[in-house]
Amino acid sequence: MSPFTVGLVVNPVAGLGGAVGLKGSDGAEVQREALSRGATPQAANRAAHAVRTLLSRHPATRIVTVPGAMGEHSAQASGAVFDLVGLPASPVTTPADTRAAVIALKDVDLLLFAGGDGTARDVLDAVRGLGVGAPPVLGVPAGVKVYSGCFALSPAAAGFAAADYAASPRRAEAEVVDLDEERYRHGRVSPRLYGVLAVPADRARLSGRKTGSSSAAPATVEGIAGEVVARMRPGVRYVLGPGATTTAVGRELDLVTTLLGVDVVEYQEGRSRLVASDVTEAELFALVNGHEAVAVLSVIGGQGFVLGRGNQQLSPRVLRAVQNLVVLATQQKLAALNGRPLLADTGEEDLDHKLAGHVQVITGYRESTVYRIAAASEENL
Amino acid sequence: MSSQAEPFAELPIAPKPPLRRFHQARWDEPIIFELSKTGRRGLAVPEAGAEKVELPESVRRAEPPRLPEMAQLHVLRHYLRLSQENLGVDLNIDVGQGTCTMKYSPKVNDQFANMIAELHPLQHEDTVQGVLEVYWRLERMLAEISGMSRVSLQPGSGSAAIYANIAMIRAYHAARGEGHRDQVITTMFSHPSNAACAKTAGYEVITLMPDADGYPDIEALRAAVGPRTAALLITNPEDTGIFNPRIREFVELVHGVGGLACYDQANANGILGITRARDAGFDLCHFNLHKTFSTPHACGGPAAGACGVSPELEPFLPGPMVDRTDDRFTLTFPEMSVGKIRPFLGVTPNVVRAYAWIMAMGAEGLREVAETAVLNNNYLMHKVLQIPGASAPWDKRRVEQVRYSWQELSEETGVHSEEIGVRAADFGVHYWTSHHPYVVPEPFTLEPTESYSMEDLDEYAAILAHVADEARADPEFVKGAPYNQTVHKIDMTPLDDPKQWAPTWRAYVRKHLRGEPQ
Numbered sequence: 001m002s003p004f005t006v007g008l009v010v011n012p013v014a015g016l017g018g019a020v021g022l023k024g025s026d027g028a029e030v031q032r033e034a035l036s037r038g039a040t041p042q043a044a045n046r047a048a049h050a051v052r053t054l055l056s057r058h059p060a061t062r063i064v065t066v067p068g069a070m071g072e073h074s075a076q077a078s079g080a081v082f083d084l085v086g087l088p089a090s091p092v093t094t095p096a097d098t099r100a101a102v103i104a105l106k107d108v109d110l111l112l113f114a115g116g117d118g119t120a121r122d123v124l125d126a127v128r129g130l131g132v133g134a135p136p137v138l139g140v141p142a143g144v145k146v147y148s149g150c151f152a153l154s155p156a157a158a159g160f161a162a163a164d165y166a167a168s169p170r171r172a173e174a175e176v177v178d179l180d181e182e183r184y185r186h187g188r189v190s191p192r193l194y195g196v197l198a199v200p201a202d203r204a205r206l207s208g209r210k211t212g213s214s215s216a217a218p219a220t221v222e223g224i225a226g227e228v229v230a231r232m233r234p235g236v237r238y239v240l241g242p243g244a245t246t247t248a249v250g251r252e253l254d255l256v257t258t259l260l261g262v263d264v265v266e267y268q269e270g271r272s273r274l275v276a277s278d279v280t281e282a283e284l285f286a287l288v289n290g291h292e293a294v295a296v297l298s299v300i301g302g303q304g305f306v307l308g309r310g311n312q313q314l315s316p317r318v319l320r321a322v323q324n325l326v327v328l329a330t331q332q333k334l335a336a337l338n339g340r341p342l343l344a345d346t347g348e349e350d351l352d353h354k355l356a357g358h359v360q361v362i363t364g365y366r367e368s369t370v371y372r373i374a375a376a377s378e379e380n381l
Numbered sequence: 382m383s384s385q386a387e388p389f390a391e392l393p394i395a396p397k398p399p400l401r402r403f404h405q406a407r408w409d410e411p412i413i414f415e416l417s418k419t420g421r422r423g424l425a426v427p428e429a430g431a432e433k434v435e436l437p438e439s440v441r442r443a444e445p446p447r448l449p450e451m452a453q454l455h456v457l458r459h460y461l462r463l464s465q466e467n468l469g470v471d472l473n474i475d476v477g478q479g480t481c482t483m484k485y486s487p488k489v490n491d492q493f494a495n496m497i498a499e500l501h502p503l504q505h506e507d508t509v510q511g512v513l514e515v516y517w518r519l520e521r522m523l524a525e526i527s528g529m530s531r532v533s534l535q536p537g538s539g540s541a542a543i544y545a546n547i548a549m550i551r552a553y554h555a556a557r558g559e560g561h562r563d564q565v566i567t568t569m570f571s572h573p574s575n576a577a578c579a580k581t582a583g584y585e586v587i588t589l590m591p592d593a594d595g596y597p598d599i600e601a602l603r604a605a606v607g608p609r610t611a612a613l614l615i616t617n618p619e620d621t622g623i624f625n626p627r628i629r630e631f632v633e634l635v636h637g638v639g640g641l642a643c644y645d646q647a648n649a650n651g652i653l654g655i656t657r658a659r660d661a662g663f664d665l666c667h668f669n670l671h672k673t674f675s676t677p678h679a680c681g682g683p684a685a686g687a688c689g690v691s692p693e694l695e696p697f698l699p700g701p702m703v704d705r706t707d708d709r710f711t712l713t714f715p716e717m718s719v720g721k722i723r724p725f726l727g728v729t730p731n732v733v734r735a736y737a738w739i740m741a742m743g744a745e746g747l748r749e750v751a752e753t754a755v756l757n758n759n760y761l762m763h764k765v766l767q768i769p770g771a772s773a774p775w776d777k778r779r780v781e782q783v784r785y786s787w788q789e790l791s792e793e794t795g796v797h798s799e800e801i802g803v804r805a806a807d808f809g810v811h812y813w814t815s816h817h818p819y820v821v822p823e824p825f826t827l828e829p830t831e832s833y834s835m836e837d838l839d840e841y842a843a844i845l846a847h848v849a850d851e852a853r854a855d856p857e858f859v860k861g862a863p864y865n866q867t868v869h870k871i872d873m874t875p876l877d878d879p880k881q882w883a884p885t886w887r888a889y890v891r892k893h894l895r896g897e898p899q
Contacts, residue, residue, distance in 0.1 A: 157791075334590055339595075369569075
């Protein structure tokens with residue numbers, strides 16, 4: 001049996017901007033500015049920490065990486081014996097280098113990458129190109145912005161999760177989100193959902209429970225989808241926003257909807273109908289204007305955005321035309337907001353204020369909560 | 382041999398180390414049915430001079446019950462062995478059962494319970510007036526403690542009591558022609574049995590999340606209540622140990638739309654003699670007699686629960702109830718009763734124990750229980766918060782328990798709260814993290830009642846501090862725990878697979894030995 005093989009990719013400039021107040025490290029200019037402000041690269045150390053933890057837990061792991069700062073240096077620092085794949089070491093690393101490294105390491109059992117949300121996007125791009133044979137990935141948090149679900153809580157946690165995956169190779173899906181750094185520097189947080197990556201399923205290790213419960217996340221997402229469909233009425237058009245949870249609603253209806261786009265469906269007992277897929281704002285408006293319609297939206301990323309992030313097709317005039325908003329989120333996702341409200345940023349502050357208040361959020365089958373939603377401009381982010 | 386053997390203790394005997402060198406017993410004991418040998422008997426000597434009793438044919442079994450056949454020694458040995466393979470409240474500092482609330486059950490109360498052990502539940506009420514009086518008196522005491530007008534003692538557990546309350550709520554609305562009310566509101570930090578019972582009874586459950594201060598969001602409640610609201614089911618203090626000071630407003634909001642308010646007082650250790658459910662306007666409440674009134678948990682049952690109701694809900698109480706007439710006690714069935722929650726009157730031995738405990742305490746003693754429980758909790762919190770990496774989110778005063786977090790330690794070491802609880806078991810204590818979803822990251826909940834001494838709490842905190850140190854020095858070591866326990870890592874997935882469940886020996890034989898279909 002071949003040993004458990006882990007690929008390592010490091011974005012050596014990830015996290016450079018954070019400590020010096022640049023709120024990110026995307027782009028060569030920002031990276032130069034960060035270095036001139038005295039930033040010291042941390043990603044390599046954090047990657048080495050994760051590898052050390054992995055090897056202490058699962059010593060038989062074979063580490064494969066790419067030459068230079070994008071892996072080799074971290075593998076060396078971790079004390080691991082490792083193999084290199086042939087790839088020229090590049091003095092200045094770019095997103096293209098990250099993608100090339102992922103492709104070069106495509107045959108591993110698990111790909112460990114150190115970086116932030118920008119790095120996760122590059123990994124996602126490469127993994128998409130690899131198709132169904134792509135390895136699962138796990139992020140070592142090393143960036144300024146780490147909002148995507150594909151990251152472990154800490155370098156050590158990444159090492160442990162990787163080792164657990166060796167023993168129990170079960171996968172789950174995690175969302176990749178990123179925000180526009182230029183806007184973020186001006187105080188506007190605008191995360192967007194880019195897609196999903198296969199990650200190790202975070203095994204419910206020793207979750208001492210009083211009784212069996214369906215607390216596992218996938219079951220909850222199916223439960224949410226079941227509840228949405230149970231509430232659907234014939235003749236109403238349902239606008240499904242982007243996200244894994246709304247995609248599950250499509251699955252529950254036996255329809256193939258898009259992960260990143262906005263789709264419109266109609267419910268019929270036994271045979272529901274996909275009215276339109278991946279619609280533009282204008283197409284959407286034409287479908288809901290003068291027709292009874294309900295928008296079904298999930299919560300994007302760690303900030304709680306429901307409107308205005310990745311679903312700009314739901315413009316102010318569309319939102320005025322729909323009769324109701326249904327928000328979907330697992331209890332875990334709401335818990336991660338730490339009491340902060342959901343956010344609406346429709347592009348019209350007046351409309352945001354009208355939407356502000358409390359909204360019902362479906363959290364499972366026959367389960368919901370009522371949660372505060374606020375105009376994004378009101379919130380001190 | 383001699384080079385590896387441990388010497389006899391040198392005299393004088395060295396002091397014990399600060400942490401116990403504990404090791405759990407493993408007897409590899411079979412199930413009692415597997416120990417049965419046909420014809421073996423224990424001996425129960427009849428009372429001298431007792432007359433022989435011949436049972437009439439009509440009540441004799443055609444076949445003897447299929448009970449294990451064993452000698453007395455083997456029965457005793459079997460149960461002593463099982464008792465050693467345990468970490469119950471009589472063996473460990475049991476403050477970490479994660480909202481299960483363990484307190485000491487004085488053994489003298491077992492002797493009182495033994496005095497009624499030979500009663501038959503179908504005896505005529507004229508022959509059990511003493512037991513009926515105990516039921517009636519305990520009911521009156523719990524009514525006084527909660528401010529409610531009547532209390533049912535029939536439920537066999539806390540969750541059964543919540544379910545009885547939900548059943549009464551449903552019957553109340555149905556009787557008023559308001560059966561359309563199909564939503565129950567609860568809070569994230571109310572005991573999860575509330576949401577579970579409401580869901581089991583067919584209600585849609587709306588769970589209010591905590592706001593930024595750790596209180597349930599009252600504005601969310603305002604938005605959630607309406608014509609579909611059947612009831613609010615709420616715990617206070619919540620499982621965080623934080624008391625909701627606006628609880629009366631919560632009740633009034635629900636009353637304002639015609640809903641009922643139901644108070645989970647399973648663990649009332651922080652409020653006995655200090656505040657009462659009815660005084661905050663609640664229509665129903667429940668106690669777990671084992672969490673607050675010192676009866677045994679009985680390892681999942683039968684324990685005992687008590688449901689208290691306002692005058693408006695009395696007609697719907699489970700039956701039978703014990704009423705007092707001028708000269709005797711009698712069983713009655715409330716006119717619109719939801720029926721029986723369990724057979725017969727209730728778990729009578731626990732009713733007797735709770736009665737004896739309250740009588741021993743008196744009213745002042747009950748208040749002292751609350752004050753001691755709160756003092757113990759705040760003392761332990763002071764000790765735990767000195768451990769680097771431990772925190773108590775929201776920086777609020779706590780009543781009788783605290784939901785702590787190891788988030789800081791976990792991010793630093795990769796060691797999870799569950800793993801710290803398991804490593805603690807190597808020192809003869811433990812905690813349990815049944816707090817999904819983890820609103821408080823890496824949670825652990827400690828709730829010392831009045832039972833534990835200062836030395837107990839010092840020992841418990843010292844064990845946690847030691848394990849936190851270990852996690853920093855050698856996280857792998859903590860993750861590999863336990864080392865001094867006989868059961869190691871447990872895969873919890875069978876809990877979600879009914880095909881694997883075998884709640885009785887008969888079910889085990891049928892499913893797993895004979896392989897018969899479900």
